[in-house]
Amino acid sequence: MRAYGGIEAGGSKWEFAIGSGPDDVRAAETIPTSTPRETLDRAIGFFQREGPVDAVGIGSFGPVDRKSSSPTWGQITTTPKPGWAHTDVGQEVRRRLSVPVAFDTDVNAAALGEHRWGAGRRLETFCYITVGTGIGGGGLAGGNLLHGLLHPEFGHMRIPHDRELDPFAGVCPYHGDCWEGLASGRAIEARWGRPAEELEGKPAVWELEARYLALGLVCVICVLSPERIILGGGVMRCDGLLPLVRREVLALLNGYLDSSVVRDGLADYITLPALGPRAGVLGAIALAEALGRSERAA
Amino acid sequence: MRAYGGIEAGGSKWEFAIGSGPDDVRAAETIPTSTPRETLDRAIGFFQREGPVDAVGIGSFGPVDRKSSSPTWGQITTTPKPGWAHTDVGQEVRRRLSVPVAFDTDVNAAALGEHRWGAGRRLETFCYITVGTGIGGGGLAGGNLLHGLLHPEFGHMRIPHDRELDPFAGVCPYHGDCWEGLASGRAIEARWGRPAEELEGKPAVWELEARYLALGLVCVICVLSPERIILGGGVMRCDGLLPLVRREVLALLNGYLDSSVVRDGLADYITLPALGPRAGVLGAIALAEALGRSERAA
Numbered sequence: 001m002r003a004y005g006g007i008e009a010g011g012s013k014w015e016f017a018i019g020s021g022p023d024d025v026r027a028a029e030t031i032p033t034s035t036p037r038e039t040l041d042r043a044i045g046f047f048q049r050e051g052p053v054d055a056v057g058i059g060s061f062g063p064v065d066r067k068s069s070s071p072t073w074g075q076i077t078t079t080p081k082p083g084w085a086h087t088d089v090g091q092e093v094r095r096r097l098s099v100p101v102a103f104d105t106d107v108n109a110a111a112l113g114e115h116r117w118g119a120g121r122r123l124e125t126f127c128y129i130t131v132g133t134g135i136g137g138g139g140l141a142g143g144n145l146l147h148g149l150l151h152p153e154f155g156h157m158r159i160p161h162d163r164e165l166d167p168f169a170g171v172c173p174y175h176g177d178c179w180e181g182l183a184s185g186r187a188i189e190a191r192w193g194r195p196a197e198e199l200e201g202k203p204a205v206w207e208l209e210a211r212y213l214a215l216g217l218v219c220v221i222c223v224l225s226p227e228r229i230i231l232g233g234g235v236m237r238c239d240g241l242l243p244l245v246r247r248e249v250l251a252l253l254n255g256y257l258d259s260s261v262v263r264d265g266l267a268d269y270i271t272l273p274a275l276g277p278r279a280g281v282l283g284a285i286a287l288a289e290a291l292g293r294s295e296r297a298a
Numbered sequence: 299m300r301a302y303g304g305i306e307a308g309g310s311k312w313e314f315a316i317g318s319g320p321d322d323v324r325a326a327e328t329i330p331t332s333t334p335r336e337t338l339d340r341a342i343g344f345f346q347r348e349g350p351v352d353a354v355g356i357g358s359f360g361p362v363d364r365k366s367s368s369p370t371w372g373q374i375t376t377t378p379k380p381g382w383a384h385t386d387v388g389q390e391v392r393r394r395l396s397v398p399v400a401f402d403t404d405v406n407a408a409a410l411g412e413h414r415w416g417a418g419r420r421l422e423t424f425c426y427i428t429v430g431t432g433i434g435g436g437g438l439a440g441g442n443l444l445h446g447l448l449h450p451e452f453g454h455m456r457i458p459h460d461r462e463l464d465p466f467a468g469v470c471p472y473h474g475d476c477w478e479g480l481a482s483g484r485a486i487e488a489r490w491g492r493p494a495e496e497l498e499g500k501p502a503v504w505e506l507e508a509r510y511l512a513l514g515l516v517c518v519i520c521v522l523s524p525e526r527i528i529l530g531g532g533v534m535r536c537d538g539l540l541p542l543v544r545r546e547v548l549a550l551l552n553g554y555l556d557s558s559v560v561r562d563g564l565a566d567y568i569t570l571p572a573l574g575p576r577a578g579v580l581g582a583i584a585l586a587e588a589l590g591r592s593e594r595a596a
Contacts, residue, residue: 063556078556125446137521142442148423148523149557156554157517160458174554219455223435223521225446256454256472258361258376259447 002292005053005099006284007043008106009060009089011081011133014039015281016046018053020289022117022275022282026050036087044096055100055295056093057287059109059280062136063150066104074103080173102291106130106280107138107152108145110232110273112290113283115140118274119230126226128273129154131213132233135180141224155180159215166191166208183212185235196235206241213241214248217270221249221257232273232280246270300590303351303397304582305341306404307358307387309379309431312337313579314344316351318587320415320573320580324348334385342394353398353593354391355585357407357578360434361448364401372401378471400589404428404578405436405450406443408530408571410588411581413438416572417528424524426571427452429511430531433478439522453478457513464489464506481510483533494533504539511539512546515568519547519555530571530578544568 001020008015013032019025027050031042047053058074065075074090090103104112111128114120120128120140127139127146137154139146146152161170161177168191170181181187188196192205199205217229236242246266253262261269273279299318306313311330317323325348329340345351356372363373372388388401402410409426412418418426418438425437425444435452437444444450459468459475466489468479479485486494490503497503515527534540544564551560559567571577 078554125444141439141444141446144440144442146423146439146523148439149519149525149559150523150555152523153520153554155520157520158458158513158550160456174552175550215456219517220521221447222451222453222455223518225444225448225450227447252456252473254472256376256451257448261447 002054002289003052004285004288004292005047005051005056005097006281006288007056007058007060007093008109008280008284009033009058009076010106010280011061011079014043016043017281017285018047018050019285021285022278028281036084040089040092044093047097051097053097053099053288055102055288055292056097057102057104057109057284057289057291058090058093059104059106059284059287060089062105063153064103064105066147066151074101100288100291100295102287104145104287105136105138105151107136107154109138109283109287110275110279111138111140111230111283112145112286113275113279114230114273116286116289117282118279119228119271123227125224126228126230127154127220127224128230128232128279129217129220130233131184131231131235133185135184135216135233137220139224139226154216154220155184157216157219159212159219179212179216183209183216185233188235196238200239206238206244209235210241210244210248213245214252217245217249218252221253228268229270230273230279231270232277236272242270242272300352300587301350302583302586302590303345303349303354303395304407304579304584304586305354305356305358305391306407306578306582307331307356307374308404308578309359309377312341314341315579315583316345316348317583319583320576326579334382338387338390342391345395349395351395351397351586353400353586353590354395355400355402355407355582355587355589356388356391357402357404357582357585358387360403361451362401362403364403364445364449372399398586398589398593400585402443402585403434403436403449405434405452407436407581407585408573408577409436409438409528409581410443410584411573411577412528412571414584414587415580416577417526417569421525423522424526424528425452425518425522426528426530426577427515427518428531429482429529429533431483433482433514433531435518437522437524452514452518453482455514455517457510457517477510477514481507481514483531486533494536498537504536504542507533508539508542508546511543512550515543515547516550519551526566527568528571528577529568530575534570540568540570
């Protein structure tokens with residue numbers, strides 16, 4: 001069986017794995033994200049030590065350049081993360097490991113992983129949204145990963161913000177109170193003074209969070225008409241949040257969508273990732289696998 | 299050359315055409331939308347009189363059922379338009395004309411027309427949005443029309459609404475102040491007491507309208523990452539609106555998207571349909587043509 005390498009390149013940690021799917025992970029490691037130099041050296045060292053691999057897939061925090069014709073393909077581009085703007089990841093991994101490399105956003109990778117082995121199986125159009133430190137979204141439409149001009153940036157949608165109810169200004173350095181600015185883990189911590197996981201059992205926190213998440217999800221539903229929405233990321237693991245989100249989405253749709261998924265209360269429509277926190281790194285393996293398939297077909 | 303029939307089934311008028319593209323329209327007619335019975339009889343009469351045609355494409359106001367496996371394929375489903383809910387269009391046209399019929403939303407049809415002959419040529423991912431009596435959106439992602447669970451319903455996104463600046467409650471019967479509720483032609487007329495075309499030269503009208511349109515467009519950009527946005531519909535033909543919309547979108551993005559289209563001030567990114575008001579009916583012809591292609595390939 002072929003061995004693929006996966007890298008989930010996150011803003012706070014990087015995960016590496018070698019294998020061919022969730023039941024065949026032959027090696028795995030997680031490291032904290034430090035400088036680009038050190039982080040990349042440790043990634044490459046992992047595959048040199050644990051490999052060889054036939055191809056590597058990278059799902060990265062963004063924005064990224066994933067246009068294969070671009071001279072800066074494989075870069076993390078205009079990220080506000082200190083020291084990381086315009087960091088080449090894909091080209092360096094490809095050069096130093098001498099294997100084909102697939103490069104996409106972390107959320108597109110996770111969507112592909114869920115499509116291959118998880119909650120997106122047999123679906124052609126669905127999305128994967130992570131609600132963690134930030135908010136990001138990716139997905140498939142008509143069976144293809146969402147790309148387009150750049151790639152989706154779900155977190156930067158503008159959503160209604162009632163400043164009387166919630167005077168918090170938002171944490172996005174570009175937009176203040178965009179979706180990520182109001183509803184990400186960073187926003188929760190800044191608004192309430194404590195991180196999300198220390199706020200369990202505070203209904204006001206989660207009612208507001210569910211409302212904001214639902215407002216963004218309704219936009220996603222209206223634009224993409226996904227067959228399912230998979231919600232990953234640390235904030236979504238907070239107890240009781242998911243049912244509140246479903247309830248708020250139903251209230252906002254207000255009967256407009258005539259679909260059995262709505263009549264079922266969205267229980268099967270808005271779900272957690274079947275691959276859990278491994279969706280990203282397994283998705284990176286799926287990216288590598290898909291690249292191998294397309295290269296053998298060519 | 300093959301002869302395709304196109305029907306743009308709108309809430310206020312239906313357009314019919316026979317031909318193979320914008321330079322080959324052999325017959326065309328526009329009628330006001332009346333009852334389903336009379337309107338369908340006139341549509342079928344047109345093709346019986348002016349045909350024969352090899353296939354018919356229908357781009358319809360919605361919501362519609364376009365799942366080919368569904369027993370109610372070809373219906374306009376839960377529309378609030380009086381007398382039109384659950385009206386079969388596609389199956390009746392297919393039965394009475396005995397030709398293959400392609401059935402989709404009016405905006406997906408228009409997107410396909412622009413893809414085939416207009417402002418969407420050579421693009422794989424873009425959207426077509428109509429701002430008329432209502433607001434609707436469709437498009438292509440990765441070269442395929444956007445479908446998914448049902449079909450896109452851009453008009454029902456929730457956007458920020460500052461009720462101090464604009465106390466108007468919105469006109470959407472389901473959502474009040476969703477995008478369509480605040481920024482459609484119907485909303486303009488209800489807010490200002492006169493239809494859009496009689497409000498030219500009133501800056502307050504168009505500043506507010508551009509702001510609302512831009513808020514929705516930013517959501518579309520964040521979810522779909524389109525390579526271009528084509529804005530059709532009667533409201534968009536109001537003098538001076540398009541540059542205001544571009545300016546507001548730029549302001550809202552606030553430098554976040556690192557793309558040459560943004561650096562060019564969006565002049566080539568947010569555009570009117572190259573096919574003008576014929577985008578819908580020509581798009582319906584493109585739907586019929588695509589159906590013919592896929593049936594010959596099968």
